[in-house]
Amino acid sequence: MSTRSWPHTAWKWLCSLKLAIVLASLATLLGLGGALLIPFNPAIFGGMDGMPLGRWLATFGSRHLGMTWWLWLGGALILLLGINTACCFIDWLRNLRARWRKTGEYLIHLGFVLLLGAYLWGSLAGFRSEGTRIAVGETIAISNMPGYSLRLDAFEPIMNSSGRPVDMRNELTLLKGESVLVRKVVKTNQPLTWRGLAVLAASFDQDNDGFLFDLAGQGRIELRNGSRLALADGGQLSVRQYLPHAIRLGNGQVVAGGNTPVDPALLCEITRPGQAPRQQWYFLRGPLPQWLTQSDLRLIPRAPVYSPVSILTVNRDPGAAMAMAGAAAMTAGVVLAMLSFYYKRGRGDRPSL
Amino acid sequence: MTEIAALLLKSAFACYLLSANLYLLHVAVRRPVLWRSAFGLVLTGFALHSACLGLRWYLAGYLPVTNLFSTLFFFSWALAATYLYFELRYRIHASGLFIMLLNLLLLGTALTRDTALRPLIPALDTPLFTLHIVFSFLGYAFFAMAFSIGVLYLVQKRLASRLLPELALLRQLNEESVFLGFCFFTLCMIFGSIWAYVAWGYYFSWNIKGLMSFLVWLFYGGMCHAKFVRRWQGTGYALLSIAGFAIVLFTYLGIGLLMSSNHPLD
Numbered sequence: 001m002s003t004r005s006w007p008h009t010a011w012k013w014l015c016s017l018k019l020a021i022v023l024a025s026l027a028t029l030l031g032l033g034g035a036l037l038i039p040f041n042p043a044i045f046g047g048m049d050g051m052p053l054g055r056w057l058a059t060f061g062s063r064h065l066g067m068t069w070w071l072w073l074g075g076a077l078i079l080l081l082g083i084n085t086a087c088c089f090i091d092w093l094r095n096l097r098a099r100w101r102k103t104g105e106y107l108i109h110l111g112f113v114l115l116l117g118a119y120l121w122g123s124l125a126g127f128r129s130e131g132t133r134i135a136v137g138e139t140i141a142i143s144n145m146p147g148y149s150l151r152l153d154a155f156e157p158i159m160n161s162s163g164r165p166v167d168m169r170n171e172l173t174l175l176k177g178e179s180v181l182v183r184k185v186v187k188t189n190q191p192l193t194w195r196g197l198a199v200l201a202a203s204f205d206q207d208n209d210g211f212l213f214d215l216a217g218q219g220r221i222e223l224r225n226g227s228r229l230a231l232a233d234g235g236q237l238s239v240r241q242y243l244p245h246a247i248r249l250g251n252g253q254v255v256a257g258g259n260t261p262v263d264p265a266l267l268c269e270i271t272r273p274g275q276a277p278r279q280q281w282y283f284l285r286g287p288l289p290q291w292l293t294q295s296d297l298r299l300i301p302r303a304p305v306y307s308p309v310s311i312l313t314v315n316r317d318p319g320a321a322m323a324m325a326g327a328a329a330m331t332a333g334v335v336l337a338m339l340s341f342y343y344k345r346g347r348g349d350r351p352s353l
Numbered sequence: 354m355t356e357i358a359a360l361l362l363k364s365a366f367a368c369y370l371l372s373a374n375l376y377l378l379h380v381a382v383r384r385p386v387l388w389r390s391a392f393g394l395v396l397t398g399f400a401l402h403s404a405c406l407g408l409r410w411y412l413a414g415y416l417p418v419t420n421l422f423s424t425l426f427f428f429s430w431a432l433a434a435t436y437l438y439f440e441l442r443y444r445i446h447a448s449g450l451f452i453m454l455l456n457l458l459l460l461g462t463a464l465t466r467d468t469a470l471r472p473l474i475p476a477l478d479t480p481l482f483t484l485h486i487v488f489s490f491l492g493y494a495f496f497a498m499a500f501s502i503g504v505l506y507l508v509q510k511r512l513a514s515r516l517l518p519e520l521a522l523l524r525q526l527n528e529e530s531v532f533l534g535f536c537f538f539t540l541c542m543i544f545g546s547i548w549a550y551v552a553w554g555y556y557f558s559w560n561i562k563g564l565m566s567f568l569v570w571l572f573y574g575g576m577c578h579a580k581f582v583r584r585w586q587g588t589g590y591a592l593l594s595i596a597g598f599a600i601v602l603f604t605y606l607g608i609g610l611l612m613s614s615n616h617p618l619d
């Protein structure tokens with residue numbers, strides 16, 4: 001074989017239709033066997049949608065090779081099929097003048113190559129996270145995307161006629177530093193998307209984030225993190241923290257023990273003109289501390305108060321736009337191929353093998 | 354209104370049933386009047402079936418394909434549409450009988466089921482869902498047609514009967530069914546993936562139904578090429594069509610009925 005001919009032979013091989021059939025058949029057979037393993041081994045395969053494929057392969061996929069080898073091999077076959085399809089498409093482009101009538105078919109091929117490339121990109125460079133809790137007014141940083149954050153401006157559960165929650169309405173803002181990138185009402189099937197980032201409304205819950213009190217002479221008030229009360233002597237009480245379940249350690253330090261209101265406590269700061277601020281814990285189950293009665297604040301704890309928290313899914317797939325382009329190419333290709341099918345049928349076209 | 358829908362459904366079933374019998378009779382006694390009447394009945398049945406579908410769509414406010422009854426009902430409608438397509442284009446008469454029998458089987462099973470229309474949950478309240486379902490059943494219907502033509506091809510190859518269409522026509526019908534089925538199924542996968550992306554934040558889910566659907570797509574994609582290879586033409590293609598339909602049945606029924614997945618059937 002001459003040195004000039006081997007690249008040619010390799011190219012012909014990569015463009016070969018028979019190779020495509022062999023690869024597609026092998027991948028199908030392998031996949032049929034492998035797919036049956038998925039429902040019976042949830043410990044291995046159950047978490048596959050929770051992370052990009054690349055990360056899954058690097059963790060579960062390589063830890064359980066006995067169960068996952070077919071995925072590695074199948075992936076390699078599909079990758080080779082992708083290269084095969086790309087070569088086939090390039091070969092068509094090079095002969096476009098004679099073969100433009102096959103535009104529909106080759107748009108399908110281009111679509112497949114784009115989709116495969118996009119999936120590979122997303123699998124290697126994307127991330128997924130479920131169960132991100134965010135309360136109204138809160139701004140949280142997006143892990144894996146330094147500098148970017150999400151703010152929940154408003155939240156409202158949507159109930160059906162029998163009072164069961166069926167959807168939720170999140171007013172979300174995506175920020176980079178201080179500047180607003182996107183604002184969107186996020187509901188079921190309506191995510192916030194921005195350059196491969198997708199923020200979805202997954203569920204909601206409620207958090208005990210404060211307490212309702214009777215205040216002698218002033219009626220009912222809710223105190224939560226950030227609440228302020230003016231004192232009769234010109235000073236001010238600010239709530240610095242609310243813990244539904246506060247635990248005082250041996251060294252006097254107070255730590256959070258959980259989210260249910262078992263032993264609620266408020267960290268209060270009293271400021272008076274001309275005096276240094278003083279912070280102290282008020283355990284609501286105990287008697288009203290002296291430093292509060294001294295300030296003439298007669299608080300009577302009544303009930304925990306709850307605020308809704310939205311539970312979001314935050315995923316990033318840098319290949320999403322490319323995948324969409326692939327889907328568009330494939331859709332256009334299918335429509336064109338169907339239109340030209342009847343025409344070609346009449347002429348009895350067959351590609352040369 | 355729901356009584357009218359039920360009446361339409363039963364009348365459609367009766368038309369299809371009568372038509373299938375006439376087609377069978379036509380195989381034995383070749384009389385044009387038989388297939389003409391049979392064809393007229395399929396057309397009437399299909400019109401009633403479509404009216405019933407349209408009425409249920411109107412009553413529900415969405416294309417009702419969310420439970421076992423409505424998927425059986427819709428699949429049978431897609432099968433009837435596929436049959437009509439081939440009958441109008443190629444006058445296949447009794448050669449499409451398998452499809453009509455499958456249609457009767459599905460519709461007959463559907464008749465005994467709960468037909469109630471329930472409010473749509475927000476997750477399914479998107480045109481992507483409707484497109485995904487419509488194209489999936491159109492795809493499945495053409496794959497079923499490819500299967501039945503494949504079986505006929507093998508039978509005809511053995512019997513060389515004058516009652517059945519010629520091998521060349523059967524081969525052409527088989528290839529056409531696979532190609533059209535593949536096209537519809539591709540659209541089904543595309544709309545399903547976009548829907549998955551807006552609903553879950555990723556466009557391919559690694560569960561048995563998702564993977565099997567991809568394999569069905571890959572298999573029929575491969576078949577779209579196999580017809581260009583001489584060795585796979587004719588008999589090979591018929592065998593592949595039969596094997597492909599087995600995978601389709603497993604993907605639609607096997608997983609839906611036997612295993613839990615994110616595509617429950619009921």
Ligand code: HEM
Nearest residue numbers: 015016017020081084085088102105108112351532574577
């Ligand atoms: C998963 C990947 C692929 C898909 C989904 C796909 C899909 C299709 C479809 C739907 C057709 C139209 C068939 C028809 O006209 O009835 C087609 C035709 C064709 N494909 Fe592919 N294909 C793929 C990969 C490949 C590869 C790797 C090659 C490389 C050799 C290839 C070569 C061809 C050729 C030569 C035709 C015939 C076009 C013509 O009618 O002249 N395909 N393909």
